[in-house]
Amino acid sequence: MDHLVYLDNSATTRVSEPVLRAMLPFLTEQYGNPSSIYTLGQQAKAAIEEAREKVAKAINAKPREIFFTSCGTESDNWAIRGTARRMAAKGKKHLVTSAFEHHAVLHACKALEREGFEVTYLPVSADGLVDPAAVAAAIRPDTALVTIMYANNEIGTIQPIGEIGKICREKGVWFHTDAVQALGNVRIDVAAEQIDMLSLSGHKIHAPKGVGALYIRQGVLPESLMEGGGQESRRRPGTENTASIVGLGQAVEDAYADFDEKIARMAALRDRLIDGLLKIPDTRLNGSRERRLCTNVNISFKGIEGEGILLWLDMNGVAASSGSACTSGSLDPSHVLLAIGLDHGTAHGSLRLSLGRYNTDADVDHVLAVLPGIIARLRELSPVYQA
Ligand SMILES: *Cc1c(COP(=O)(O)O)cnc(C)c1O
Numbered sequence: 001m002d003h004l005v006y007l008d009n010s011a012t013t014r015v016s017e018p019v020l021r022a023m024l025p026f027l028t029e030q031y032g033n034p035s036s037i038y039t040l041g042q043q044a045k046a047a048i049e050e051a052r053e054k055v056a057k058a059i060n061a062k063p064r065e066i067f068f069t070s071c072g073t074e075s076d077n078w079a080i081r082g083t084a085r086r087m088a089a090k091g092k093k094h095l096v097t098s099a100f101e102h103h104a105v106l107h108a109c110k111a112l113e114r115e116g117f118e119v120t121y122l123p124v125s126a127d128g129l130v131d132p133a134a135v136a137a138a139i140r141p142d143t144a145l146v147t148i149m150y151a152n153n154e155i156g157t158i159q160p161i162g163e164i165g166k167i168c169r170e171k172g173v174w175f176h177t178d179a180v181q182a183l184g185n186v187r188i189d190v191a192a193e194q195i196d197m198l199s200l201s202g203h204k205i206h207a208p209k210g211v212g213a214l215y216i217r218q219g220v221l222p223e224s225l226m227e228g229g230g231q232e233s234r235r236r237p238g239t240e241n242t243a244s245i246v247g248l249g250q251a252v253e254d255a256y257a258d259f260d261e262k263i264a265r266m267a268a269l270r271d272r273l274i275d276g277l278l279k280i281p282d283t284r285l286n287g288s289r290e291r292r293l294c295t296n297v298n299i300s301f302k303g304i305e306g307e308g309i310l311l312w313l314d315m316n317g318v319a320a321s322s323g324s325a326c327t328s329g330s331l332d333p334s335h336v337l338l339a340i341g342l343d344h345g346t347a348h349g350s351l352r353l354s355l356g357r358y359n360t361d362a363d364v365d366h367v368l369a370v371l372p373g374i375i376a377r378l379r380e381l382s383p384v385y386q387a
Helices: 017-026 039-059 072-088 103-114 132-138 161-171 242-257 259-277 306-315 335-339 344-348 361-380
Strands: 066-069 094-098 118-122 143-147 174-178 197-201 212-216 283-285 296-301 350-354
Touching: 017 242, 039 066, 039 212, 039 242, 066 072, 072 103, 072 143, 072 174, 072 197, 072 212, 094 103, 103 118, 118 132, 132 161, 143 161, 161 174, 242 259, 259 296, 259 361, 296 361, 306 350, 306 361, 335 344, 344 350
Parallel strands: 094 118, 094 143, 143 174, 174 197
Antiparallel strands: 066 212, 197 212, 283 296, 296 350
16 A cells, blocks of 8 residues: 555544635635725635535524634533533533543533532443433533533444433523534534534544634523634634634535535445454444444454554554544543443454545455454464463
8 A cells, every 4th residue: 555544534634625725815815804894804704704604504503603713622611611600600510411522521521620510421321322311310400501422533423412402402401512523424403403502623524623613502602711802703702713714614515515425435434344344353343333423433352452553554554543542642541432331451452443535445445454464463462362
């Protein structure tokens, strides 16, 4: 293989050609400040508003309900910490989330605990799903927010978001969902699913790193996290990242333009990878096979370490992720895999392959050709497996 087989699209994606083309003028000729009243500034402003319309349309929101941010992490923090601050004034200091959220959500919740908030971390089932009945049971009179991710970034499981949204709306509690992995891979409808806030990020869908958005339903008012100018309807200050916002708008539009065809193609690649890898002895698929993103394959290989698999894959021209914390250097097993009940050893021997729109049948063929040999070699060297 002379080219890289990139199977880490849940970590980040390449900027697509159409996105780059849409962005370039705003880095060069169209550099005006969107707050300026002369034509150069107003052209930038118009481009941002066009991007806002594209993002809103993709999730069935109104354009004025879309607020651009610096990343998915900022969007999560704004929804969670901003809501906590708003609700604390009303004596509501309890939050509900799940044990397998992204660290942007989990660490925001941990920070609030240090500030005197109480957080319920709901368990997830063995196949990686949150039970809506458990959400209903966890909501109390002093609950400020429910935050449950739309689709998990490690095992790809898609949560029953519409059911959870309905429960929260009935109980009058704001509902936030981190939809960074779902965007572009699932049809999202914030109105039908009764979502109050939704986080998204550019770099997981072929826009650049460093741009995201938070959908905030009209009438929902998390406090702003920063003080500054009047940008984003006075709710998120800072001169707009015009080029990246334009890129995000283009990426969202593209993600849904050929949706059915793209999803079918990626699901076929995913299924071929899963079926092929499960033929290797002593393996298991992590996360529900049915309620699963078309992009996600997560397999545990008994008796070996994920890092070893990654190094061998790298030498064979394949980029992937393991079941250890994505913060490389950490030897802690993934909190997601522990949450679905894996023991430490099994969690350590896990591999995530995440597909994107540029993957091909040849990429899958290559992985299926090299990985069984890599696993066999590592197991020959593994005293744990031999035992
Ligand atoms: C990548 C990711 C984030 C963080 O987004 P950034 O733009 O990288 O800050 C948050 N949540 C999930 C589920 C993610 O996959």
